[in-house]
Amino acid sequence: MPTLTAFIRSLLIATVIGLVGAGLFIYSGLYPIGADVPHNKLSYWLLETLRERSIARAASDIQIPSNLNTSDRLLAGGADYNDMCTSCHLKPGKNESDFTIGLYPSPPNLTATADAHGHEHGSDTGSEEIAIQRQFWIIKHGIKASGMPAWGPTHSDDRIWNMVAFLQRLPSLTPDQYQILTARGNTSDSHDH
Amino acid sequence: MKRKLLSPVLVLAALGVTFSAQAHDPKEHMKDAENPNCAAMKDMDHSKMDMNDPVMQAMMKQCMKDMHHSDGDYSMSHEDASEDGQKKASDEQHSEHQH
Numbered sequence: 001m002p003t004l005t006a007f008i009r010s011l012l013i014a015t016v017i018g019l020v021g022a023g024l025f026i027y028s029g030l031y032p033i034g035a036d037v038p039h040n041k042l043s044y045w046l047l048e049t050l051r052e053r054s055i056a057r058a059a060s061d062i063q064i065p066s067n068l069n070t071s072d073r074l075l076a077g078g079a080d081y082n083d084m085c086t087s088c089h090l091k092p093g094k095n096e097s098d099f100t101i102g103l104y105p106s107p108p109n110l111t112a113t114a115d116a117h118g119h120e121h122g123s124d125t126g127s128e129e130i131a132i133q134r135q136f137w138i139i140k141h142g143i144k145a146s147g148m149p150a151w152g153p154t155h156s157d158d159r160i161w162n163m164v165a166f167l168q169r170l171p172s173l174t175p176d177q178y179q180i181l182t183a184r185g186n187t188s189d190s191h192d193h
Numbered sequence: 194m195k196r197k198l199l200s201p202v203l204v205l206a207a208l209g210v211t212f213s214a215q216a217h218d219p220k221e222h223m224k225d226a227e228n229p230n231c232a233a234m235k236d237m238d239h240s241k242m243d244m245n246d247p248v249m250q251a252m253m254k255q256c257m258k259d260m261h262h263s264d265g266d267y268s269m270s271h272e273d274a275s276e277d278g279q280k281k282a283s284d285e286q287h288s289e290h291q292h
């Protein structure tokens with residue numbers, strides 16, 4: 001029994017020392033917080049796991065509209081994507097921007113397929129449905145300390161679903177198709193007579 | 194005096210919060226809105242165009258006015274055309290876009 005008591009005491013002492021050490025490290029200001037210095041592997045894993053698990057749990061109950069793949073949704077979502085998202089998430093024909101270079105973590109290139117840019121998008125489970133739920137949740141709620149804002153407070157769910165619908169087709173669009181789909185103007189530039 | 198000033202300040206502050214919480218209106222973007230470059234559709238590979246594809250239908254909707262100025266340039270799916278009540282029949286899917 002004295003052995004168990006000694007073990008618990010040692011465990012408590014180690015825990016206290018660990019917490020005090022972590023606190024001192026945080027307050028020392030030694031951790032490089034600049035966006036131009038990547039996280040170490042441990043911090044990266046902790047933050048990414050925290051993010052992915054939180055999104056997976058929160059997005060799992062989201063109901064996907066049955067009419068997601070319609071031309072009206074593509075037009076509405078495309079115009080909003082072009083106005084709100086391209087500076088970070090790019091558009092066909094563009095490979096980088098000041099934001100993709102300067103932000104850390106770098107925002108995913110949504111013109112590429114999930115496999116192409118190595119971002120999971122819920123595809124770790126191989127489920128397209130999970131990827132769609134995930135996209136809706138992220139657009140609506142944003143992600144803390146990542147540069148991704150929450151659009152939910154200022155945009156209706158239907159408007160966010162339009163953007164999600166557009167994202168499903170974005171990787172397959174050519175620059176010309178993208179331009180036509182996202183243009184808000186209602187007169188064509190093609191009249192050259 | 195201070196109390197008299199306080200009310201309008203509070204009202205203005207509340208209005209500021211209210212307005213800042215409103216959704217950005219698509220009309221805000223209309224000033225700088227690009228027009229669809231429908232001429233680019235001429236150069237697309239029409240043999241690969243699927244008129245039942247929502248992307249194609251969306252492009253047709255964007256370029257509807259343009260298409261109505263040309264004869265026999267494009268055809269639309271029956272489904273999409275009936276949706277807008279603006280069916281444009283054409284036997285040839287991709288003749289030259291001429292005015």
